[in-house]
Amino acid sequence: MTARAENERIRVLLIDDDPEDYLITKGLLEDIHSQPFVLDWVDGYDAGLTAISQGTHDVFLVDYRLGARDGIQLLAEALTKNSSAAVILLTGQGQYEIDHLAIETGAADYLEKSRLDSILLERSIRHALLQKHYEAKLEANVAERTQELERLNENLKKESLERKKAVEALREADRRKDEFLATLAHELRNPLAPIRNALTIMRLKPDSPDAIERATGMIDRQVGHMVRLIDELMDISRITRNKLRLVPERLQISEVISAAIELSQPQIEKAKVTLSVQQYPTEVILSADRLRLAQVFSNLLDNAAKYTEPGGTITIGIEVLNRELAVSFRDTGIGIPAEQMPFLFELFTQIDRTLKRAQSGLGIGLAMAHRLVKMHSGALEATSGGLGQGSTFTVRLPLDTD
Ligand SMILES: Nc1ncnc2c1ncn2[C@@H]1O[C@H](COP(=O)(O)OP(=O)(O)OP(=O)(O)O)[C@@H](O)[C@H]1O
Ligand SMILES: [Mg+2]
The missing domain is CATH 3.40.50.2300 (Response regulator)
Incomplete structure (x- = not known):
């Protein structure tokens, strides 16, 4: 053997x-x-x-x-x-x-x-x-099956946790929507009192050109405000339903910055803040939707003005880094608490509404800016040192490579 x-x-x-x-x-x-x-x-x-x-x-x-x-x-x-x-x-x-x-x-x-x-x-x-x-x-079969069951169980647990989180998120969104409805009603009601006053004045003083002029001016402004509000609402609803189409064209960044400043001029003046634009390369050409990009920048400028005390400063900075354009809006305003940062770009987010921090508006400006920038294949970022430390919002956009 x-x-x-x-x-x-x-x-x-x-x-x-x-x-x-x-x-x-x-x-x-x-x-x-x-x-x-x-x-x-x-x-x-x-x-x-x-x-x-x-x-x-x-x-x-x-x-x-x-x-x-x-x-x-x-x-x-x-x-x-x-x-x-x-x-x-x-x-x-x-x-x-x-x-x-x-x-x-x-x-x-x-x-x-x-x-x-x-x-x-x-x-x-x-x-x-x-x-x-x-x-x-x-035994090996049983062990294998047990392992499989454990895996399934683990997956089920994970799924259930995810579902719980999703339900929680839906509830939160629902709560914000309710809050938003209340704000919307308030915002739409607000201009009506001055309009009604103006009409009373026009009725009482039909022969005073001065009074008529002031009253029509007032009506004009308030109606303008309402139109902007409603336009914004229609925009955001179009964006969330994916119904908004961009019309991209090749343009100079300076044109868009100027257009945004012009749009936000009334807010900046009203807030009594100083706007400064840092030196930047003159020839920066990108492909973007002129009106929508101006709308994004103007939203950020409006916020910077709205959430900065009189006497503060807003600084616009423009940088080109590796075929990417970064446009930043830095303010010396009330800042944003770190715990609010994750929700900042969500629809209807307004920080400390109860403390009357949100001056006016619906809490859709940033959500809209965020989505519009994304539609341009870019990114919107926010940083703040915290309460009272000012905030910086940066829009990053890819530059034309040819
Ligand atoms: N520059 C800023 N400094 C401090 N807080 C800010 C700034 N920008 C935005 N926020 C906070 O983020 C919230 C959301 O901003 P967003 O622009 O979406 O809404 P809003 O300005 O309140 O209303 P809307 O823009 O719809 O008129 C604001 O309510 C405010 O609390
Ligand atoms: Mg805003």
Whole structure:
């Protein structure tokens, strides 16, 4: 027999304190044609327990009688050590109740020593091995399935958490919408009182050109304000429904900055703040929607003016970095608390409305600017040192590469 063949033979350990039994078993196994088994032998309970626990052999033949103790005890003790060895119990004549116990305890089979023959022994060993093989396979399947279930469970937990977050976000959006409706009603109602006053004046003083002039001026301004408000609303609704189409053209950034300053001039004057524009490269050409980009810049300028105390400053900076244009609007105003930063560009966000911080407006200016800049493949960023530390809003836009 070659060494290799020896390795492939099934290793059987006999645990039996009777040397004669070893010789008998050895003889039986040797009778088997093709010699598939190698037999070893230990003669005591403790050596047997160690061997079974460590799984030193493929199959263990355990004699029921082992000194003061017995094979079932040995099997039970080995099981407590997580053994999964294939064990066949060898019993004396007529020990039927032990046979039963052996199977219950986890033996693969039991054999009555006195009736043992080669064929029976071989069949029993092979059967025990096959049984262990299937048990192991089953265990592996169960382990795999358990793992799969755990994974599914983990995914379900994650999904449920995400759903909870989504519901929370929807609730928050809903709450902001309610708040927005109240603000909208307020903002639309506001101009009506001065308009009504103007009409009363016109009725009372139909012959005073001065009074008529002032009254019509007032009506004009208030109607203008309402038109702007409603236009803004229509714009944002178009943007959120993806109905707004940009009309891009090649233009100089200076033209857009001038247009925005012109749009925001009344706000800047009203706020009594100083506007300064830093030096910048004269030839910066980009592809953008002229009106929409001016609207973005003007929104940022309006905010800078609105949220800065009189006497403060707004600075516009323009930089070109790696084919990217950065236009920043820095103010010396009331600043933005860090915890509000994440919500700044969401629709209807107004910080500290209760503290009358939001002077007027609907809380849609920044959301609109953010979306319009995104539609230009750019990004809008905000930074602030915190309350009272001023704010900076930066619009980043890709520049034409040709
Ligand atoms: N430059 C700024 N400094 C401090 N706070 C700002 C500044 N810009 C915006 N904010 C804060 O962000 C909120 C959202 O701005 P946004 O422009 O969207 O709304 P609004 O100015 O209140 O109203 P609207 O622009 O619709 O007329 C403002 O209410 C304000 O609290
Ligand atoms: Mg605004």
